[in-house]
Amino acid sequence: MATREERSRDIAGMVEKSMGAGGSAILQPEADSLQIEVDETEALPEGIEVETGEQVEVVAEAYNHDANLAEVLEDSVLGALASDLQSKVKEDLESRGDWEEAIAKGLNLLGINYEDRSDPFLGASGVTHPLLSEATTQFQSQAYKEMLPAGGPIKTQILGVPTKETEDQAQRIKDYMNYQIMEVMEEYDPDTDQMLFYLPLTGSTFKKVYFDPTKQRAVSKFVPAEDLVVPYSASDLMTAERVTHVVKMTYNDIRKLQVAGVYRDVELSASDSGEDEGSIQGTTDELQGLHPGYSDDVYTILEVHVDLDLEGFEDPNGIMLPYIVTIDENSSQVLSVVRNYREQDQLRRKRQYFVHFKFLPGFGFYGFGLLHTIGGLSRAATSILRQLIDAGTLSNLPAGFKARGVRIRNDDEPLNPGEFRDIDVPGGDLKNSIIPLPYKEPSATLAQLLGVVVDSGRRFAQVADAKIADVNSQAPVGTTVALIEQGSKIISSIHKRLHYGQKQEFRMLAEIFSENPVPYPYFVGNVPPQIMAQDFDGRVDILPVSDPNIFSMAQRLSLAQTQLQLAQAAPQMHNQYEAYRRMYDALDVKNIDGILPPPQPPAPADPATENANSIKGMPLQAFPQQDHEAHLMAHATFLSNLASQANPQGYALLQAHVQEHIGMLARDQVTKFFQTMMEEAQQRGEPMPQIAPEAIEAAISQQIGEILKEVMPVIEPAQKPDPLVAIREKELENDTAEIQRKSINDMMSFQIDQAKLKQAFDIAQQRTKTQEQIADDRNDVNIYRINTQAASRK
Numbered sequence: 001m002a003t004r005e006e007r008s009r010d011i012a013g014m015v016e017k018s019m020g021a022g023g024s025a026i027l028q029p030e031a032d033s034l035q036i037e038v039d040e041t042e043a044l045p046e047g048i049e050v051e052t053g054e055q056v057e058v059v060a061e062a063y064n065h066d067a068n069l070a071e072v073l074e075d076s077v078l079g080a081l082a083s084d085l086q087s088k089v090k091e092d093l094e095s096r097g098d099w100e101e102a103i104a105k106g107l108n109l110l111g112i113n114y115e116d117r118s119d120p121f122l123g124a125s126g127v128t129h130p131l132l133s134e135a136t137t138q139f140q141s142q143a144y145k146e147m148l149p150a151g152g153p154i155k156t157q158i159l160g161v162p163t164k165e166t167e168d169q170a171q172r173i174k175d176y177m178n179y180q181i182m183e184v185m186e187e188y189d190p191d192t193d194q195m196l197f198y199l200p201l202t203g204s205t206f207k208k209v210y211f212d213p214t215k216q217r218a219v220s221k222f223v224p225a226e227d228l229v230v231p232y233s234a235s236d237l238m239t240a241e242r243v244t245h246v247v248k249m250t251y252n253d254i255r256k257l258q259v260a261g262v263y264r265d266v267e268l269s270a271s272d273s274g275e276d277e278g279s280i281q282g283t284t285d286e287l288q289g290l291h292p293g294y295s296d297d298v299y300t301i302l303e304v305h306v307d308l309d310l311e312g313f314e315d316p317n318g319i320m321l322p323y324i325v326t327i328d329e330n331s332s333q334v335l336s337v338v339r340n341y342r343e344q345d346q347l348r349r350k351r352q353y354f355v356h357f358k359f360l361p362g363f364g365f366y367g368f369g370l371l372h373t374i375g376g377l378s379r380a381a382t383s384i385l386r387q388l389i390d391a392g393t394l395s396n397l398p399a400g401f402k403a404r405g406v407r408i409r410n411d412d413e414p415l416n417p418g419e420f421r422d423i424d425v426p427g428g429d430l431k432n433s434i435i436p437l438p439y440k441e442p443s444a445t446l447a448q449l450l451g452v453v454v455d456s457g458r459r460f461a462q463v464a465d466a467k468i469a470d471v472n473s474q475a476p477v478g479t480t481v482a483l484i485e486q487g488s489k490i491i492s493s494i495h496k497r498l499h500y501g502q503k504q505e506f507r508m509l510a511e512i513f514s515e516n517p518v519p520y521p522y523f524v525g526n527v528p529p530q531i532m533a534q535d536f537d538g539r540v541d542i543l544p545v546s547d548p549n550i551f552s553m554a555q556r557l558s559l560a561q562t563q564l565q566l567a568q569a570a571p572q573m574h575n576q577y578e579a580y581r582r583m584y585d586a587l588d589v590k591n592i593d594g595i596l597p598p599p600q601p602p603a604p605a606d607p608a609t610e611n612a613n614s615i616k617g618m619p620l621q622a623f624p625q626q627d628h629e630a631h632l633m634a635h636a637t638f639l640s641n642l643a644s645q646a647n648p649q650g651y652a653l654l655q656a657h658v659q660e661h662i663g664m665l666a667r668d669q670v671t672k673f674f675q676t677m678m679e680e681a682q683q684r685g686e687p688m689p690q691i692a693p694e695a696i697e698a699a700i701s702q703q704i705g706e707i708l709k710e711v712m713p714v715i716e717p718a719q720k721p722d723p724l725v726a727i728r729e730k731e732l733e734n735d736t737a738e739i740q741r742k743s744i745n746d747m748m749s750f751q752i753d754q755a756k757l758k759q760a761f762d763i764a765q766q767r768t769k770t771q772e773q774i775a776d777d778r779n780d781v782n783i784y785r786i787n788t789q790a791a792s793r794k
Contacts (some may be wrong), residue, residue, distance in 0.1 A: 065343040068336045069313065069323075070264050077311055078334040082327050084302050088231075089244045093230035099366060103202055103226070106371030108377045110136070110201075125389035129381035131454055132201075135370055135461030137489075140196045146495070146546045147502060148192055152178025155545040159538075170540045172524055176532065177509065177542065179522070184217060193224035199359050200226055200461075203369030207355040207501075208245065209508040211516055214256050218512040220505060225366060226280040228354065234365045237354055241668070245354075254299055254335075263335035268328045270297045300329040311776040315348075322350035339538040355508065357501040359494055366381060370461060384450040391442040400436035430762060460490070492549065501549035506542040553588070557759075558587035607634030610657065614650040620657040628665035632658060632711055639715040656717065666703035670696060681754050 070078060111128025118124065147153060156170040156179040181188050191207075199205045205225040224564045227246045234240035251270070257263045304327065307320035322340035327333070341348040402408075407424040425433050506751055514536035519529035560583045567574035577599050584592045602621045605613070607630065610620050620673035622628070635658050638644050645651055673697065678688055 004330065035300075064569045065339060068261065068264065068338060069310065070334050070337040073310070073312070073334075078337075079332070081308075081310075081337075082332045082334050085306065085325060085327060086302070086329070086332060088242060089229060089302055089304065092229045092231050092242070094246065096229070096366075100280055103371060107201065107280070107284065109371070109382070111382075121394075125393070127382075127385060127389065129378060129385045129454070131381050131457045132370055132374065132378040135374065135457065135595055136197065136200045139200045139461070139494075143196045143495070143498060145197075147188060147196070147498060147544070149545060151545075152182050153502070154178045154181065155543050157541045159541055166539055167473065168525070169535050172520070172527075173510070173535055173540050173542070175524075176520060176535075177513070178505070179222075180218065180509075180513075185220060188220050191220065195222040198222075199357055200370045202226075203359045203362060203367035203372060204365075205357045207356065207505050208353055209505055209512065211512050212636070213260050213262055218509055218516075218634075220509065222356065224280075230365055235351060236365065237356055238350075240365075243305040243354065245305075247301040247303055249299050249301050251297045251299065251495050254301070257335075263326065264333070266330070266333045266335070268333060269331045270299055284555055302327045302329050304407060305353070307350070309343060310439070311339070317349075321348055322651075341469045352508070355501050355505045358497050362495075374457040374460055377453050381450060381457070384446055384453065386444045388446055388450065391440065391446075394439040395441050398439050399434045401435065402435070403433040406433045407470070424656070438616055468702060495546075496548040499544055499546055502544040502546070503542075504612075506544060510536055510542045518657050553586070556586045607638075611635065611638045611644075611654065614654040614657070615644075615647060616737065617649055617653065620653060620660075620665055622657060624661035624668075626661075626664075628661045628668065630645070631661050632665070635661070636711060636714040650753050655715070662704055662707050662711065663700075666700050666707055667772050670699045670703055673699075 001362055027583060073081075098142035109128060109132045111130055111133055115126030115128070117126045152174075154174050156174045158170050160166075195205045195207065200501040202225045204225040206225065206228050208219075208221045208223050210219055210221075211217070212219045222246065227245060229244040230240045231236075234243075234733070237243060251268075254268065258265045306323060308323045308325070308326060309315070309318075309320045310323065313321070324336070324338050324340045326335040326337075328335060336583045341353050342351065359370070360373065362368045362372075403426065406426070408422075513532075517533035517536070520532050521529075524531070547556075552561065564579045564583050567576055579591060580596055584596060589595070602619070604623045604626055610631070611634070613620055622631070629662045635654055639654060639658070641649065642656070674691055681687070681689055
């Protein structure tokens with residue numbers, strides 16, 4: 001009878017060893033084991049015997065975290081898993097059928113292929129208005145330049161207080177990630193370019209970021225929206241119940257992954273060649289003029305990111321855990337089942353491999369694109385344009401009716417310019433025998449309506465570069481900012497969404513680099529290349545180099561020019577070098593330091609050099625380590641010279657510099673005094689005196705006053721008579737004398753006038769008295785006469 005130890009078997013030994021899902025992890029057992037009770041009626045693997053009523057100890061081994069669990073799961077479990085997931089994926093595809101149909105129909109509005117039409121007549125115009133194509137290519141070309149500049153799309157930001165160590169670390173991370181993206185990851189540039197063309201059309205595109213075990217490097221692959229399937233109830237990738245990536249792979253690519261141990265080595269069957277005529281892929285193939293060949297062995301692989309409760313790998317709490325299940329759609333074979341959470345994550349949260357880029361937020365999971373927003377306008381513009389062309393065609397080549405008996409030679413050939421053809425007309429009346437249909441010229445109303453429709457579409461999709469480019473360089477700052485804001489509302493919000501998606505993508509890449517560390521492939525300074533393993537430790541944040549608030553070179557240039565205008569208006573308040581450097585950055589000038597040398601930090605100089613710099617008008621600065629007394633003596637001697645006083649600007653500059661030395665000298669003297677006092681107290685064994693900062697500052701102020709009393713008389717300029725002042729004083733004396741002379745003359749004239757007035761007054765009085773005397777004498781004579789006459793009558 002076999003003992004309990006002999007009946008113990010290594011379950012993992014019954015299956016083949018395989019490499020893990022990551023490409024390098026070997027499916028090796030670990031030391032964990034558990035005891036289970038086996039019912040005697042159960043069928044056990046060969047080599048395990050059970051006696052009735054006995055318990056059997058089976059060593060169940062825990063496999064490597066990244067192992068392909070499909071290698072150890074039973075075929076019945078894998079079959080049920082594949083059937084269940086495929087049916088759910090099919091439901092997901094059916095739930096978005098209308099969305100796919102709308103996208104497929106909208107792609108025809110690009111006008112890539114000319115449509116041969118026979119309705120309303122053979123040869124009718126099949127041209128498509130380029131409104132949608134223009135808006136798409138305009139957005140793609142602008143976003144491509146902003147999101148992937150020539151110097152690399154990565155910049156870094158230090159989290160917390162920056163130090164020399166973290167600054168060097170951030171620079172190494174930035175250089176390495178830009179090197180990987182621009183040089184090593186060959187697919188990044190073309191995939192990003194293609195993604196930015198799809199995005200404005202469909203409204204949603206995706207990037208898949210993962211470590212490729214066959215290439216042994218990180219990969220960021222563009223995934224069209226039609227190849228990423230989610231349930232109807234999904235609102236975002238993080239909370240989606242199920243995310244399915246539909247991958248088209250060749251047999252050789254699958255075989256590489258099978259040999260590497262990523263996929264199970266099972267027989268597969270290729271998918272049917274070709275795509276459905278109404279599908280998005282079928283429409284794009286038709287637009288490109290491509291048709292799949294029957295000899296192409298293309299396999300459709302479903303990579304399902306889903307939460308499962310796998311038999312044998314259950315969570316103790318009954319929670320479904322995240323897995324990635326890869327299924328061949330045609331054969332329903334499960335190729336791999338791997339855990340989709342980090343081994344050290346106690347919460348077992350789902351890992352994200354996809355980044356969702358949205359053009360405009362929609363009502364659900366997928367975003368809105370130009371097909372949804374201006375697709376109707378594009379259809380209307382195409383219809384009106386075709387009507388105008390058809391009207392012109394019918395007007396230039398009219399048709400009509402002719403009498404049955406009319407015979408025209410070679411009537412099946414069109415008339416050439418200048419040709420007159422023979423015609424037989426019964427009755428000789430040609431006018432009544434041929435009646436052309438009354439076709440009108442192309443309608444002016446339709447042409448005007450076409451302009452309104454096109455302008456509406458362009459106004460929605462434009463990026464406002466025209467408005468910004470037309471701004472006058474001398475325009476007020478408020479006008480420039482208002483125009484930028486007016487034309488940038490829509491495109492700015494789209495650019496911010498792209499910036500957010502790219503930030504998520506770069507953080508996923510940084511996580512892959514941290515999990516797969518390799519030495520730096522180039523010289524990184526005085527540090528070992530192996531430090532790359534410690535650089536990605538989370539202290540440095542990875543960000544896109546694009547600015548979410550600036551979406552075009554025209555906008556960047558306008559803002560830089562506005563900043564430069566403000567800096568030039570108040571140079572004392574701004575850093576002129578930084579303002580000009582930002583202007584050169586906006587112009588995308590290379591090697592800016594060659595034409596705009598960075599300002600050198602000030603260095604200590606001897607007094608003679610400082611005196612010479614003051615004459616040149618160059619800035620002066622005092623440093624604590626200088627001999628301030630010697631500098632003060634040299635500057636005082638120079639300031640007392642009349643030659644230095646002849647340059648007011650240099651004189652004032654050196655005067656201010658002297659004040660700096662005085663302040664530092666006073667501080668040094670006070671500091672030395674208090675240090676000496678504390679040293680003496682320490683030597684005497686006394687406690688260290690506590691000196692308040694206010695007392696120190698007060699002592700420094702007093703010392704500055706004492707130094708100024710000694711220095712100011714020396715540097716005060718000597719007073720000498722100014723010839724201009726003497727001339728002015730003489731002029732004032734002359735003016736005073738003239739004023740005095742005028743005053744005397746005025747006084748004399750006044751006195752003369754007074755004398756004249758008095759003389760005239762006296763004469764007038766004398767005349768008045770004389771006249772009164774004469775009048776009195778006349779009265780006396782008249783009285784005498786009257787009296788004499790009266791006496792004679794008596």
